[in-house]
Amino acid sequence: MTGPAYVEVLDLAAGAVLVCAVLTLWRRDLRAIVSLLALQAVALSTVAGVLASHDHDAALGVTAGVVLLAKGLVIPWLLRRVVRHDPRSREATPLVNVPASLVAAALLVVVAYLASAKVTALLPSTASRLAPIGVATLLVGFFLLATRRKAVSQIVGLLLVDNGVALVGFLLTAGVPLVVELGASLDVLLVVVVLRVLATTMHTRFGAVDLDQLRELHD
Amino acid sequence: MLIYATLAVPLVAGATAAIVPWRRWVGWMTTLANGAVLALGIGLCADTVNRRPLGALDGGLRADALSSFMVVVIGTIALLAALQAIRYLGAEIERGDSSARHASLYAVLVQVFVTCMLGAVLAANLGVMWVSIEATTIATTFLVGHRRTNGALEASWKYVVICSVGIALAFLGTVLVYFAALHVGGHPGPVHGAGALDWASLMVVSRHLDPGVMRLAMALLILGYGTKVGLAPMHSWLPDAHSQAPAPVSALMSGVLLTVAFYALLRFKSVADGALGLGYTRTLLVVVGLGSLLLASSLLITQKDYKRMLAYHSIEHMGLIALGAAAGSSLAIAAVLLHILGHGLAKAVLFLASGEILLVEGTSEIAKVPALLSRRPVLGGIFGFGLVALLGLPPFSLFVSELNMIRAEIAVGLGWVAAVSLVCMAVIFAVVTAHGRHLLLGDAAGAAPLPATSRLVTVPLISGLVACALFGVVAWPLQSLLHAAARVVAA
Helix, strand or coil: CCHHHHHHHHHHHHHHHHHHHHHHHHCCEHHHHHHHHHHHHHHHHHHHHHHHHHHCCHHHHHHHHHHHHHHHHHHHHHHHHHHHHCCCCECCCCCCCHHHHHHHHHHHHHHHHHHCHHHHHHCCCCCHHHHHHHHHHHHHHHHHHHHCCEHHHHHHHHHHHHHHHHHHHHHHHCCCCHHHHHHHHHHHHHHHHHHHHHHHHHHHHHCCCEHHHCCCCCC | CHHHHHHHHHHHHHHHHHHCCCCHHHHHHHHHHHHHHHHHHHHHHHHHCCCCCEEECCCCEEECHHHHHHHHHHHHHHHHHHHHHHHHHHHHHHHCCCCHHHHHHHHHHHHHHHHHHHHHHHECEHHHHHHHHHHHHHHHHHHHCCCCCHHHHHHHHHHHHHHHHHHHHHHHHHHHHHHHHHCHHHCCCCCCHHHHHEHHHHHHHHHHCCHHHHHHHHHHHHHHHHHHHCCCCCCCHHHHHHHHCCHHHHHHHHHHHHHHHHHHHHHHHHHHHHHHCHHHHHHHHHHHHHHHHHHHHHHHCCCCEHHHHHHHHHHHHHHHHHHHHHHCCHHHHHHHHHHHHHHHHHHHHHHHHHHHHHHHHCCCEHHHCCCHHHHCHHHHHHHHHHHHHHCCCCCCHHHHHHHHHHHHHHHCCCHHHHHHHHHHHHHHHHHHHHHHHHHHCCCCCCCCCCCCCCHHHHHHHHHHHHHHHHHHHCCCCHHHHHHHHHHHHCC
């Protein structure tokens, strides 16, 4: 892909990654949040695919496929099964309410642009100037992780952080070497599997997948 | 060949444990495998001290003196932990707390965990190293939750979530280093593809890496790998995970996993020092190191649980190591490495002894376990000498390494840092002595005589303490290895 279409599709897909992240702060229904995560993975994989076709980079093309498969299909499927077990699948009382969360997200985007100024300055290109979007996605994921009390929300927050890092990787370096990329994808998949097992255990023990049940250890 | 064998032996042992049902001999087999890792590590050291690094797998794996040293540390602690696991799992099955299937899973996961750590220190590629370190988190999660209590569940949840976020930040840092290496001076650099994450080629181009990108990368790496090291401000998973995990797992996690993550920081530090000079990374390490020390010394005061006390003690020692690395001179790094070994040994012995105490006393509260020394002299003695080692008293090697780290800090103008850390250490000394006094001394009048502790427990632990003391007194043969390893990453 070349010319203006390349730039437009890339802008759109990278933007969609961030929009999905911010929308997870807005929605409270856990099923909707998981769908947003799947949508974000599609956008992320589009970024990788567009870059791969632009640079004729076969390894990045493979990565795009792996991302779509692992993060777009398998992980959302795993998470949906956790959500289905939990009848109260709403983020009822986040530590920070929704309007305040959205304001915080706006601030985090500004922070992301400021923090990555040095990085984009090294190699000003169509792709690398979008890198702050990845950093912003990471920060939003962090925020979600810190302010939500449902197990699934925390897993989603973790995956947002991971997707943000992956986006930065695609935009700046056209993806890390394939062996590292595959290893990292496998790790993420396994982490989600592990967390799902823990969430299921919580469900059988407490009848809900709620982190407020976990209050035993403290100083 | 040695490198392949080092990775294959623990993995084969793990695979065997997965196939055959749990028996006592499976425990002995994993012990033997981890002993073989130690022997292979010593072989690697002999081959790499003051020689060229060994390579394997088409340059994908590499062992220099530093990696070999880490293999020895991993092998030593894994050996101790595997020996204790035989006793631990046996007692659990006897009481009906656990099934043979559960014990098998334990043995498999521990061997995978050990292999991942070995992979991390033998990887030539910093990306592969990251993948291995993240894999240790996955392998250890179910080990932390092994006891299947609510507390263990909470600890494993916290552990995975916090460590995965931390390690994701480290991955972003790694991506940025890769980016800087690909665009040396704004142009496509001399390294490309997977080579741009190979630490040997990164060391070659380190002077030309973009400082702006490297600054951001190093901050993310210290925050990210710092999470796995247990450094403030991302330490909060550590006391929970280390206190809830079964004792042999706590020994492995506290004794080596923390320092394997620190090994990653040492590798990146030497690259960043080339690009940025010593000052930048030093400032960051001083901040997280002092933060950890202050945190550990203030939170140790209120601890009522001896396993949590040991966990906070780990945060303290990681802080000390970070400060030693901040000094960065060859002397400092050699002291840091000796501290990694000494702390690993002492902490493993203490966690393993505490596991035995928990097993026979049934509680991990300090207040409920008085006068251990008169009731169980051998076990109490091991715990007592372990604490003496950990507090940095001679003749144990931690005394030498702490002294050398402080000397190195003063030599590079970090005298005030050394002073603050000494104050923290004094506070910790007083607090831990008070806790230890209650645990070990005190009145045991009227208590019935208790059965002696099994030799399977005492002999390895006493050997661990003796080794820790020997390394503090006798320089040979460790000295030349430490200096060769330190030269690899020292400024």
